[in-house]
Each structure stands twice: as structure tokens, then as C-alpha cells.
Amino acid sequence: MGLLIGDIDENRVCHILAVIVLQRSDKQVDRVEISPEQLSAASSQAENLAHQLQRPMRVVGWYHSHPHITVWPSHVDVQTQAMYQMLDEGFVGLIYSVFNEKKQTRENRIQLTCFQSINQSPEGEPPQYMRLEVPLYIVPKDHISRPCLDSLVDLPRIISEEEEEAYTKTTQIPNMDLVAKIQNGSVYSKALCHFMDVLTGPMMQSLENRLAYNNERQSQLELEKQQLLKLVEERGHKSDLKSTSV
Structure with missing residues (x-):
């Protein structure tokens, strides 16, 4: 939400x-x-x-x-x-x-x-x-805006804080027996592992894939830049030769 x-x-x-x-x-x-x-x-x-x-x-x-x-x-x-x-x-x-x-x-x-x-x-x-x-x-859009990226990265923290808050409330219950404490701790640990499996892991993989795509795209643009600069230099050289011959 x-x-x-x-x-x-x-x-x-x-x-x-x-x-x-x-x-x-x-x-x-x-x-x-x-x-x-x-x-x-x-x-x-x-x-x-x-x-x-x-x-x-x-x-x-x-x-x-x-x-x-x-x-x-x-x-x-x-x-x-x-x-x-x-x-x-x-x-x-x-x-x-x-x-x-x-x-x-x-x-x-x-x-x-x-x-x-x-x-x-x-x-x-x-x-x-x-x-x-x-x-x-x-x-x-061909990119993720910085505000949206910040919200995406912040999502695991928020969900983890929800679980931590719920677990902290159980620790404040007076006279809770040892078995119940162990059970609550296990449920909390299981929830965190579940989030890492279904949320944090896929999100990290998605961001790594996007980073790899951006690096490849940057290399392509650098190559196009060099080709354009070479083309400009060649045309400039031809222009200088024509001026000299006139």
C-alpha cells in the first residue's frame, strides 16, 4: 500500500x-x-x-x-x-x-x-x-526515475519493519513461557527468510540485469560516438582539401 x-x-x-x-x-x-x-x-x-x-x-x-x-x-x-x-x-x-x-x-x-x-x-x-x-x-519509459527507484529499494526495509514491529510486541507480553518465545522467534525468522526469497532476491536480480543492460547500452553509445567523431573528422578533412584546391 x-x-x-x-x-x-x-x-x-x-x-x-x-x-x-x-x-x-x-x-x-x-x-x-x-x-x-x-x-x-x-x-x-x-x-x-x-x-x-x-x-x-x-x-x-x-x-x-x-x-x-x-x-x-x-x-x-x-x-x-x-x-x-x-x-x-x-x-x-x-x-x-x-x-x-x-x-x-x-x-x-x-x-x-x-x-x-x-x-x-x-x-x-x-x-x-x-x-x-x-x-x-x-x-x-526507457528508464526508472530516481524517485520510483528509491521507493522500490525501500520496499524490503518497510516490510521487514512491519514484521519486526509485530515480533517486538510479542516480546513485551508478560510471563510468556519459553516455548512460546521460541515459536515467535522462529516465525519471525521464517518471515524474514521468506521476504529475502520472494522479494529481495528477485529485486536484486532485476536491478543487476538492468545494470548489465545499461552498461551494454553505454558501450554501444560510446562506439557510435567514436564513429560519428571519425566521420566528422573525415568530412572536415575533405572540406579543407577542396578549399586548398580552389
Whole structure:
């Protein structure tokens, strides 16, 4: 889960340029909560990004994942989105459906939706919010921006801190027997090993592959540069010969 950073232009098009990954304050499977402190800190971070990128930047939305289930927002998601739109009518929500396999083919698919909330109740009656799907366009890039790279690298730390916080709470339980302490320590160690296996390891491999690609691309560009410089030198030499003959 996290917040989306960008800006909204005069045509009410929301441009998402960076994300801020947040530590979950509530780990219930049916809800995502962002504390006021996290929202305030994200606003400050957006101001810093605006200074770095020399363009307007602010918190324009939020995102979270739906592991193993449909991409569509739950009634809690719709209510949460409606609350944010009371503060900013341009606020949007993104949901990623991940680890959601097709039963027939066992194909793992990733789905994405962008939505807002709309009140369907007549005026004067209690609000009944529904999902309003927002068109979403992904603009291809040949590189990862520094803000997005920083968020990606920060993800293992945030997840590890979540597990550490949960484990620390168990150590503060009075009169816990030795077997329970060993069990809690084992669960904590297993969780950290699991994150290294499914998150940190693949992320490091991906970054190493990108580094290798960038190095190869740099070598190609250096070769093209030398060829162009040689071509310019040859044409300059021919021009000098023509001037001398005249």
C-alpha cells in the first residue's frame, strides 16, 4: 500500500510520477488504513520531489494490492476513496490484483484498475457510494526515475519493519513461557527468510540485469560516438582539401 505523487492538469488529467510505499498500520485482510501522520509526511515528501523535479507535485491518490482476489474495490475501499475525495475531488485510487491464477490454465495474471467513488443516493438520503472506473493510460519509459527507484529499494526495509514491529510486541507480553518465545522467534525468522526469497532476491536480480543492460547500452553509445567523431573528422578533412584546391 502507499500514496501516489504527481499533479492534476487543467483538463483534470491526473499524472502519477512517483509513489511512496507506506508501512501498514492495520494488517486486516479486508481493509487498508493510512494514518494522518503518514499522509502529512507524504505531503512533505511531495514538496521535496517538486523541488527536485522542478514541477508541481502533490499527493494525488493511493494504491494497494488485492492478493489472490479480484481487482475490483471492496465496499471498504469505496468508502475510503469517498473520504479522500471529500478532501480532494481529483483524488484517485489504484488497485493491483496479484497472485490471482486462472483455475483452468494455472496462469498467473496481474490486473490493475483506477477508480473513484460516486454517490448514487438521491439528495437528502444517506449516501450510497459506488465504484466509478477511471480510464488509465501507462506511458512507456526507457528508464526508472530516481524517485520510483528509491521507493522500490525501500520496499524490503518497510516490510521487514512491519514484521519486526509485530515480533517486538510479542516480546513485551508478560510471563510468556519459553516455548512460546521460541515459536515467535522462529516465525519471525521464517518471515524474514521468506521476504529475502520472494522479494529481495528477485529485486536484486532485476536491478543487476538492468545494470548489465545499461552498461551494454553505454558501450554501444560510446562506439557510435567514436564513429560519428571519425566521420566528422573525415568530412572536415575533405572540406579543407577542396578549399586548398580552389
